[in-house]
Amino acid sequence: MADPQVLVEAIDLQKRFRTFHAVKGVSFHCYGGEVFGLLGPNGAGKTTTIRMLTTILRPTGGTARIAGHDVVQAPAQVRRVIGVLPENAGVYGRLTARDAIRYAGRLYGVAPDVLEARIVEIAEALELTPHLDRLTDTFSKGMKQKVNVARALIHNPPVVFLDEPTSGLDVISARSVRDFVLRFKQEGRCVIMSTHIMEEAEKLCDRVMIIAGGRVVAEGGLAELKAKTGLGLEEIFMQLVEQTVQ
């Protein structure tokens, strides 16, 4: 049984697609009230790792637990306690923002009376209220991302996965999403976030894990990593990735 404070625990997680070994034994844990960054170049295995933890992909080796539920043995229970913002997530263009968030709430089994109040609350927090009854097709990319954040949080999950949450967003929208990540942390959620923007990781993450070629090349607190190497995060990242490639 996982430590009660540990909300996400991955042990030697592996994923092989036929001949391609995408993730070669990733282990880490993440606590409530913590933002954990998954860093790595494109194709490093970040998204595959997140997909295994969110039960979309079945690990071919190792194990993982989310809030005490095994991702292979109890995927349905895992899906109830997580909120996920996948990479390049789209929106249902012919639904209004309210319809889209309500739909997610129904799928998560939020009671109807609680659901409407929760929609209002989340919309308020995300500054979506004036746009709730507009079709999401008419939204900017940043607004669409806010709708997806609202959908991921409608059931108030203790664990949140964000896969490249600011990818493709303008400066203002990206900042708004970052503010939200900090807010999740303050609310005591466990946030696992993949990014390739080092500046973002430095601002938001308590601990990071650098993955390259499907392997963990470094893991620890930012201060700890910097003190150990005497380098900034970007330099550490570049050195480690280059070493792995060589």
Next chain:
Amino acid sequence: MIRAALSWATRRWNGAAAGEDRGETWRWIRAIYGKETLEAIRDRRTLLVMILLPALFMPLATLGLPYLEQRQQHLIQTVTPKVAIMGESEGLIHLAYTTRLITPVRAKDPVAALRARTVLAVLRIPPKFEAIVARDGQAHVGVLYDASDSESTAARTRVVELISRYSQQIVALRLAARHLNPRDLLPVVLDERNVATQRQLSGLLLASLLPFFIAMWAVVGGMSVAVDLAAGEKERGTLESLLVTPPSREAIVLGKFLSVVTASMGAVIGVIIAMMVSLRWGYPYLLHTVKQLDVSLPLGTAVLVMGVALLFSALVSAVQLALSIYARSPREAQQFITPLYFVTVFPVLAVQYVSEWQRSGWAYLAPVLNAFFAIRELLLGTVNWGHLLLATVSSAFYAALALEIAIILMSRESVVFRT
């Protein structure tokens, strides 16, 4: 087969409900169905296919083409065609003028005139025609016409009619000269009477038209919805957001499947209504030939036809959904689904030409054919309950099988992330 289907349903139901209560599964299915249907209704393509196209297309197909055909027939019957006469026969030409079957004309080069369509046929009368006839001999006349031209073919019919009447006149004269009664040549006269009821005639008309349109619209009606809610979700990047929510793959596929069936059946109902309106009120108004026909579909028959059509629609929808789940993109899904249209519509067209199969049980077990043989029997009023039961059970089995394949595909990582 029934036992296998029931066993599958029990296994599927118990499997789907493992670790989740059935009430919750239904709530998920309802939520997904509601959302997909709302999106489909807000999509103009769905409304176009479900309402606008049947409303416009059905009157055109059921009334427009027969009306144009009737109009052409009317023109052919009322306009007296110009026929070039080669040779002489005062009696024959006189008969042509009095009967107004043809308008005899003279042409320098009758064959060239026929090719130039200044005349529609050429009547070649042999030399000494009148003398041969007067001597009680047999004369050979010829008709030249252009078989590739319907008006020329009609002119030929007029010439044949003219020659026949002229022949009859001569026969009457010859018999009179021998003091014989023309009735002696016709000792037996046939009186015909059609005993088919209005219901049967109406059934025959419906059986020749309705199955084709049901098949066509069952496929077309659900096509855009099926493409949109699986391959479309992949392309928009919304599928992953759905798969990380609690509903099982079974609940997701069932919710989407019901939405495709709704669109498909919506189009089928639309087309049946449009067709019945066209046939019942448009036919007698526009087509003089069927003025006496009272086209109707009794409620009981309509309910059974809808029931069988629903099972067919379920099969088509499940196949469309499975293909859409498998496809990388909406474009690829469209490419996969388009042949399905031909695969279903051609057998349905063939059903009316292989009526001998209707008597054998296997025809009610073959996918697609089963539903349309049963619908044909229902419309013709010759329903065999055993056949109907076979068709119903086998159609339900095939639909369930296709749905099972869709669920398996949705559960496979290699399919979901096949981009």
